[in-house]
Amino acid sequence: MRGSDAVQEALFMFAKLDDFVPTDHPLRAIQKLVNEGLTRLNGLFNTIYADTGRASIAPEKLVRALLLQVFYSIRGERQLMEQIRYNLLFRWFVGLAIDDAVWDHSVFSKNRDRLLEHEVVEAFFTEVMTLADKAGLLSKEHFSVDGTLIQAWASHKSFRPKDGSDDSDASGPGRNAQANWKGTRRSNDTHASTTDPDARQYRKSHNTAAILAYQGHVLMENRSGLVVGTIVTHADGFGERAAALAMLDAVPASRPRTVGADKAYDTRDFIEACRRRQVTPHVASNGSGHRRSAIDGRTTRHEGYRLSQTKRKRIEEHFGWGKTVGRIRQTVYRGIRNVDQHFKLTMTASNLVRMARILSAVPQGGAA
Incomplete structure (x- = not known):
């Protein structure tokens, strides 16, 4: 019926x-x-x-x-x-x-x-990491570090000379006229965004366009692949290495540690700074062309080095999740402090998803 x-x-x-x-x-x-x-x-x-x-x-x-x-x-x-x-x-x-x-x-x-x-988000991130530590999910000895670009909530048209002049050759009708900066030198020393003054013009490589951006940095422990440290800095060529050292300093250490990283961290000053901190730098060797790598066979010959180079790539899972599911591909916040809180919240959410999956797979009464 x-x-x-x-x-x-x-x-x-x-x-x-x-x-x-x-x-x-x-x-x-x-x-x-x-x-x-x-x-x-x-x-x-x-x-x-x-x-x-x-x-x-x-x-x-x-x-x-x-x-x-x-x-x-x-x-x-x-x-x-x-x-x-x-x-x-x-x-x-x-x-x-x-x-x-x-x-x-x-x-x-x-x-x-x-x-x-x-800074409630930062406090919440710390408490989530405390829960992960109690569950035995965190490594205290082996870490990985990497950074990613976060596009700022500002357009190129807001990037104007600091002296108040107008260097754009605007043409066309309407308020959103076409701007032409061909032949005009625009740098962070002479220009700043009127929408978000903390944003910096930055290009990841010579083959990519420059964008107004921040840099988000992550320190990951290698046991469960959880983020244990995050920070957002101005986008520049030195931010990644300085942020890595700052995050390593923030993690309590009672024994020697290792940190895996990509070729961007293969500089003599970063390697020496790690060793002063009793951190073995498992950094990818960047000895191409006439450049001499700061990493030699004393480090690369160990099995731990190869393992660190494999583990460090798991950071990209957090970045990928944050940019496709979260909203850090282009932040909707302005100001480095707010962008930092936004980035921490996204990495906290990524940690929660991973922790829930790991703990759900552990039998009741079992160890992780």
Whole structure:
């Protein structure tokens, strides 16, 4: 018999949000980790918010919503609020009941900026790494380092002379006229972006176009491939090596360590700086042409060197995930401090996905 197309809603209905989420949904394992990390930030949250006054959005809900924005490639706050309004999975993860009102996108943005101002994302990243350490997922001896370009939220037309003059030969109708800089020298010494002054013009190689960008740097431990250090710097030719040393210094060390890296790190000053820190530089040799590599057979002859060169490529998995699923191919934030928090949040989300997958594969009561 043909079924009826009519919709008959029950007068009363009792249902929990948890009933709508499959027991094997990937977000269940991630939510458990997120909630445990947020619980450890309760003291920080108490110092950020006043004891009296009108209640704002709970910071725990804000962080969960920001993570959803990364997990599901949601670019703007308007779209995020729309998704939370009708998506039961999103409501469950954030911690909103079915009949709870969803925040206005402008209210959400203001409360999010408070988290960025107090570096809550960085504190949350640290707590997630503490959970990974307790689970035995982190190596304390073997690391890898690499960097990637993050395109700034600014156009070439905003890159103007610092003296206030106009060097563009604009032509054509309308406000967005065609600009022509042919034959004009434009460098970071003489020009700056009026949209995002912290962004720098940078080209990755002679065969690529220059863009306004930042550099995001990652320090990864080699056991589970988890990010243990991140930092965003101005885009320049020295940022990668300086950031690598800064991240290594931030990791407590009680024994000698190794760090794998690509050819860009094969410079004498970086190699010597690593050895002063009791860090063995497992850097890819860059001895092409007339250039002499700073790495010799005393390092490359060991099996550990070849293993480090294999492991270091796993950093690209974090960069690839962050640029295709997350939103770090081109940031929507302005200012190096905000871009740094955005990059840390994306790498934290990438870690959570990997940790949930690893821990879910471990039998109950077993070791990772």
